[in-house]
Amino acid sequence: MNWSVITQNLPLFFTGVRMTLTISFLALLVSIPIGVIAGLFRVSRFRLLRVVSAVYVEFFRGVPLLVLLIWIFFVLGRFLRLGPYWSAILGLGVFSGAFVAEIVRSGIQSVPRGQMEAARASGMTYLQAMTYVILPQAVRKVLPPMASQFIILVKDSSLVSVISIVDLSMVAKNLVATTFRSVEIWTFVAVLYFCITYGLSQLIAFCERKFHMDH
Amino acid sequence: MNSTMPPTVSQPMVSIRNVRKKFGDLEVLKNVSIEVPKSQVFGFIGPSGAGKSTIVRTVNALEGIDGGEIWVGGVSVHGPSTDLNRLRANIGFVSQSFNLYPHLKVLENVALAPIKVKRQPPSQAREYAASILKTLGLEDKMDAFPTRLSGGQQQRVAIARALAMEPRLMIFDEPTSALDPELIKEVLDAIRGLLATGITMLLVTHEMNFAREICDSIVFMAEGEILETGAPEQFFSHPQTQRARDFLSAILNR
Numbered sequence: 356m357n358w359s360v361i362t363q364n365l366p367l368f369f370t371g372v373r374m375t376l377t378i379s380f381l382a383l384l385v386s387i388p389i390g391v392i393a394g395l396f397r398v399s400r401f402r403l404l405r406v407v408s409a410v411y412v413e414f415f416r417g418v419p420l421l422v423l424l425i426w427i428f429f430v431l432g433r434f435l436r437l438g439p440y441w442s443a444i445l446g447l448g449v450f451s452g453a454f455v456a457e458i459v460r461s462g463i464q465s466v467p468r469g470q471m472e473a474a475r476a477s478g479m480t481y482l483q484a485m486t487y488v489i490l491p492q493a494v495r496k497v498l499p500p501m502a503s504q505f506i507i508l509v510k511d512s513s514l515v516s517v518i519s520i521v522d523l524s525m526v527a528k529n530l531v532a533t534t535f536r537s538v539e540i541w542t543f544v545a546v547l548y549f550c551i552t553y554g555l556s557q558l559i560a561f562c563e564r565k566f567h568m569d570h
Numbered sequence: 571m572n573s574t575m576p577p578t579v580s581q582p583m584v585s586i587r588n589v590r591k592k593f594g595d596l597e598v599l600k601n602v603s604i605e606v607p608k609s610q611v612f613g614f615i616g617p618s619g620a621g622k623s624t625i626v627r628t629v630n631a632l633e634g635i636d637g638g639e640i641w642v643g644g645v646s647v648h649g650p651s652t653d654l655n656r657l658r659a660n661i662g663f664v665s666q667s668f669n670l671y672p673h674l675k676v677l678e679n680v681a682l683a684p685i686k687v688k689r690q691p692p693s694q695a696r697e698y699a700a701s702i703l704k705t706l707g708l709e710d711k712m713d714a715f716p717t718r719l720s721g722g723q724q725q726r727v728a729i730a731r732a733l734a735m736e737p738r739l740m741i742f743d744e745p746t747s748a749l750d751p752e753l754i755k756e757v758l759d760a761i762r763g764l765l766a767t768g769i770t771m772l773l774v775t776h777e778m779n780f781a782r783e784i785c786d787s788i789v790f791m792a793e794g795e796i797l798e799t800g801a802p803e804q805f806f807s808h809p810q811t812q813r814a815r816d817f818l819s820a821i822l823n824r
Contacts, residue, residue: 473669473728476630477683477735478659487686491673 360536361543371526372547378443378522379509385448386508390455395485397460408456415453421514423450428518443515451508458500462493495566502559506552513548523547583608583643583739583770584629590637591624598624600794601638606787609768613775613785613802617817620791622774626741629772630661643738659687662732666744668724670716670731676703677712680731688735695734702730706760722753726760733764740764742773778821782806790814 361368396408415423424446432442466489474484516525527544531537584606591599598621606612614622627633629640631647631654640647645657671679680699684690690698703712706726716724725745732740742761746754758780764771765784775781781788781802788805790798790813797811809815 467669469665469667469669470671472632473663473665473671474683476632476658476661476663477731478655478657478687479683480655483686487682488671492671495673 356539357536358539360530360534360539364530367526367530368523368543368547371521371523372551374521375509375512375523375548376551378440378447378515378520379512381444382447382451382508382512383505385444386451386455389449389452391459393452393456394459394463397456398463412453412456415450416457418450420446420450420511421517424514424518439515439518439520442518443512443520447508447512447515450511451504454504454507455501458497458504459493461500462497463489465496466492495563498559498563498566502556505559506555509552509555510548581608581644582606582641583610584772585641586625586629586638587640588638589625589628589635589640591621591628591633591635598794599628599635602791602794602796603638604789604796604799606770606772608770610786611765611771611773611784612787612789613773613781614789614791615775615778615781615817616791616797619793621794622789622791623743625791626743626772626774629739629741630658630663632663655687659683659735660738662729662735662737662740664725664728664732664740664742664745666747668716668721668728668748670724670727672716675713675715676708676719676727679716679727680734683731684734699730699734702733703727705763706730707756720753721749722756725749725753725757729757729760738770740769740771742771742775744774744776746775746777776821778806778818790817792817 393408393411396404397412399405399408418426424443427437427446428439428442431445432438437445470488470492471484474488475481479487512522513524515522516528519525521529523544527540531540534540582605584604586602586604586606589599589602590597602621602625604612604625614626616622624633628635629642629647635648639649642657642661646652647654647657670676671682674682677696677699680703681692681695684695684698685692688695700709700712703709706729708723708726708730711719711723711727716727719727729745745761746757749757754777758777761771761773761780762784773781773785783802785802787799788802789796790805790809790811792813798805798809798814800810805814806818809818
């Protein structure tokens with residue numbers, strides 16, 4: 356074992372970490388609104404919205420992320436002039452959004468029916484009842500599965516190296532190719548990924564405590 | 571609802587005309603008609619499956635209807651152009667399962683609809699909510715979350731939540747059915763307290779003594795039909811139909 360390959364290349368690893376964090380974060384920002392809207396569509400009383408949401412969820416849940424990234428980069432990305440960076444963010448975002456949508460849907464459906472009825476009986480519109488009564492309760496229920504989903508998103512971001520993004524795992528691959536110190540490098544990279552995801556799960560645990568309901 | 575209310579004094583608060591409703595093949599309401607004058611208390615009693623809950627739930631359109639019409643304060647409830655939210659804002663509804671909002675404290679439960687639906691200033695809505703809670707004996711529970719309350723307290727909060735909208739009509743759908751026996755009285759007392767305000771009430775209940783005491787009229791239903799309507803004394807002492815006699819003897823001779 357020779358760990359000097361790590362210490363000598365620390366700046367390189369940190370550019371990789373920075374890229375992984377940026378792409379994951381931006382993909383998260385894409386996946387949350389898409390997921391919330393698709394989740395709300397899924398429980399809508401309008402059939403068209405339910406169908407649109409179901410098609411979106413089933414499609415992006417059913418295609419492997421690797422295939423999706425390559426397809427977006429080479430087909431959609433070329434057509435829309437996206438480039439690898441935005442292709443990666445879009446691909447990760449819509450992929451993760453499909454899972455977020457299912458989490459949001461199950462969160463809304465876990466709120467007892469009587470809550471919507473009581474809110475509507477008091478004269479609230481559907482949107483008001485959703486906003487002030489249903490969603491605040493659903494948020495508390497979806498935080499734990501959301502945490503898992505975001506951790507998966509960070510780990511899945513390691514696939515973006517196939518469309519030539521220099522993220523943490525791409526840095527590792529390149530370094531191994533030139534130094535042949537695969538044991539040290541991949542061990543260190545695993546530790547770095549763990550630090551990121553552990554930090555994320557602590558952050559969400561903090562949110563859970565903050566939102567904790569008194570019952 | 572005020573603006574749509576014609577100035578006639580004799581107009582009933584609730585007018586249910588030839589209402590029919592089906593769940594699949596099951597006819598749950600068969601040609602039901604009732605007129606409820608203003609400031610009157612109508613008690614709906616009968617065996618389970620009679621359609622009593624269904625009929626009062628059609629009055630604020632929590633249930634749709636398949637035929638007939640329902641008017642509340644001059645507004646056609648199931649009409650095509652009815653502003654249901656505006657109508658419901660004037661109808662208080664209390665169900666057997668309370669359905670308080672668990673993520674909001676008691677005071678916020680009561681003040682939410684006045685703030686969001688009636689767009690009252692929050693401070694004013696909270697002040698009024700607090701005064702209602704006080705009259706219902708809940709002034710020390712205002713900052714508690716609903717799940718910390720007993721069933722009877724929760725149901726009183728639900729009543730306060732309905733009253734905060736200053737409704738013209740109150741609907742109670744089996745308000746004490748989910749309560750432990752020793753908690754029933756406090757909820758009945760809360761309802762009894764409303765009599766002095768002269769508010770119109772529809773009450774579905776299995777509490778026969780209470781119905782006899784506070785109702786102006788009893789509506790006896792079975793199998794989706796109204797079999798008898800009349801003053802409580804008349805109904806409880808001299809039921810006209812065999813079905814009502816059977817029901818009363820089964821209930822009162824427990």
